[in-house]
Amino acid sequence: xxxxxxxxxxxxxxxxxxxxxxxxxxxxxxPRKALLSLETTPSEAAGxxxxxxxxxxxDKDLLRNYAKTGDPIGERIIxxxxxxxxxxxxxxxxxxxxxxxxxxxxYRHKKDTYLAAIDPxxxxxxxxxxxxxxxxxFRTVKPGAYPWRNWVNSWRPAHIHxxxxxxxxxxRLITQLYFEGDPLIAKCPIVNTIPDQRAINQLVxxxxxxxxxxxxxLAYKFDIVLRGYRSTxxxxxxxxx
Amino acid sequence: xxxxxxxxxxxxxxxxxxxxxxxxxxxDAGFDIYRQELGRDIAGAQAKGDRISVRGKVLDGTGTxxxxxxxxxxxxxxxxxxxxxxxxxxxFRGWGRVIPDFETGExxxxxxxxxxxxxxxxxxxxxxxxxxxxxxxxxxxLTTRLYFADEQATNLNDPVLNLIEQDSRRKTLIAQKNxxxxxxxxxxxxxxETVFFDV
Numbered sequence: 001x002x003x004x005x006x007x008x009x010x011x012x013x014x015x016x017x018x019x020x021x022x023x024x025x026x027x028x029x030x031p032r033k034a035l036l037s038l039e040t041t042p043s044e045a046a047g048x049x050x051x052x053x054x055x056x057x058x059d060k061d062l063l064r065n066y067a068k069t070g071d072p073i074g075e076r077i078i079x080x081x082x083x084x085x086x087x088x089x090x091x092x093x094x095x096x097x098x099x100x101x102x103x104x105x106x107y108r109h110k111k112d113t114y115l116a117a118i119d120p121x122x123x124x125x126x127x128x129x130x131x132x133x134x135x136x137x138f139r140t141v142k143p144g145a146y147p148w149r150n151w152v153n154s155w156r157p158a159h160i161h162x163x164x165x166x167x168x169x170x171x172r173l174i175t176q177l178y179f180e181g182d183p184l185i186a187k188c189p190i191v192n193t194i195p196d197q198r199a200i201n202q203l204v205x206x207x208x209x210x211x212x213x214x215x216x217x218l219a220y221k222f223d224i225v226l227r228g229y230r231s232t233x234x235x236x237x238x239x240x241x
Numbered sequence: 242x243x244x245x246x247x248x249x250x251x252x253x254x255x256x257x258x259x260x261x262x263x264x265x266x267x268x269d270a271g272f273d274i275y276r277q278e279l280g281r282d283i284a285g286a287q288a289k290g291d292r293i294s295v296r297g298k299v300l301d302g303t304g305t306x307x308x309x310x311x312x313x314x315x316x317x318x319x320x321x322x323x324x325x326x327x328x329x330x331x332x333f334r335g336w337g338r339v340i341p342d343f344e345t346g347e348x349x350x351x352x353x354x355x356x357x358x359x360x361x362x363x364x365x366x367x368x369x370x371x372x373x374x375x376x377x378x379x380x381x382x383l384t385t386r387l388y389f390a391d392e393q394a395t396n397l398n399d400p401v402l403n404l405i406e407q408d409s410r411r412k413t414l415i416a417q418k419n420x421x422x423x424x425x426x427x428x429x430x431x432x433x434e435t436v437f438f439d440v
Contacts, residue, residue: 016380025378028302035439041360044440046323048336099264109260110271170440176255199253225249
């Protein structure tokens with residue numbers, strides 16, 4: 001059987017804690033007992049893989065993958081970046097999935113009842129595989145901010161949800177990306193579940209004028225970092241002991 | 242001062258929010274967009290092994306079902322092999338997505354029962370399925386394992402179950418046989434809080 005190296009321990013002080021009192025839904029949904037720390041076994045080291053048979057090239061173009069009568073309304077953007085690990089190694093051929101509200105801040109979901117209009121030409125999801133250098137790109141519209149029930153007057157900053165696999169199932173990650181310059185970021189109780197400002201900055205996609213399409217689309221760059229693998233320099237215990 | 246270590250930091254997690262299905266299971270969000278959705282079959286009809294089904298609910302600290310959860314299941318095939326770690330049974334993917342009924346919170350999935358897998362240093366782990374939970378209000382995806390009540394002997398020697406100090410907590414990882422299926426309720430809080438792992 002294939003041997004996988006161990007993963008670097010996840011830095012739980014960099015991630016948000018399970019219980020964050022200002023994000024009210026977390027109060028009853030946060031485990032209160034200590035997590036049980038587990039050294040990597042094959043169940044966590046292995047992970048599902050995906051190929052080009054699983055998805056279609058159009059899946060990553062949110063301007064076109066649900067269009068019925070024309071393009072969706074909103075600010076056209078390219079979203080691109082790399083998936084790397086903590087050792088700065090690119091993660092190739094890994095599945096990246098995104099979902100988002102439309103330009104008015106409304107989701108295409110049977111449970112979303114916000115009064116902003118559904119866009120008939122916008123589904124709001126996309127997926128792609130990273131290339132051999134770990135690069136990915138999507139084309140979409142910039143999502144709108146929207147109100148949500150936390151405090152009476154809580155607003156989510158414009159954001160796109162991102163899901164990434166990596167090689168090991170223990171690298172599995174879901175996060176949200178925000179947009180450079182948005183004043184709602186600093187006020188958001190979900191953003192502020194993250195204790196360290198440097199970690200929050202890691203979720204803010206940068207305006208990238210080098211990646212725009214002139215006279216067509218703005219661009220934002222968002223790199224994603226997954227857990228890295230430990231190197232084994234010395235074998236200090238023979239197998240089975 | 243010392244040299245600077247040049248490791249990157251892992252991207253911090255954020256909740257999947259209530260509309261995770263749009264991205265990962267759009268059919269359940271209420272629209273049809275992709276040629277095929279991923280994770281619909283953990284084990285296809287041709288995959289060898291004992292066919293099983295698992296049902297359950299995820300419950301919050303008040304005992305209320307978490308109706309907007311999305312669970313990913315990851316398991317070895319009936320011979321104990323993970324995809325990517327050797328030849329697996331034909332038509333076996335080992336990974337799937339589980340979405341509850343939005344009214345009741347009850348979910349179920351069908352698969353084949355996994356075989357035992359060698360853990361660290363070759364010690365055998367009892368058959369189990371890794372589950373990863375995301376939902377609104379869950380800031381970092383939660384990892385747990387589902388073991389089977391009818392694998393009593395192998396469970397007793399399982400190196401991961403044996404890391405759990407309290408007997409009463411070990412039970413939270415054992416799916417109970419219930420007629421034709423297994424029952425596995427996951428408690429996010431409370432006296433019966435499920436054991437979650439930092440893997």
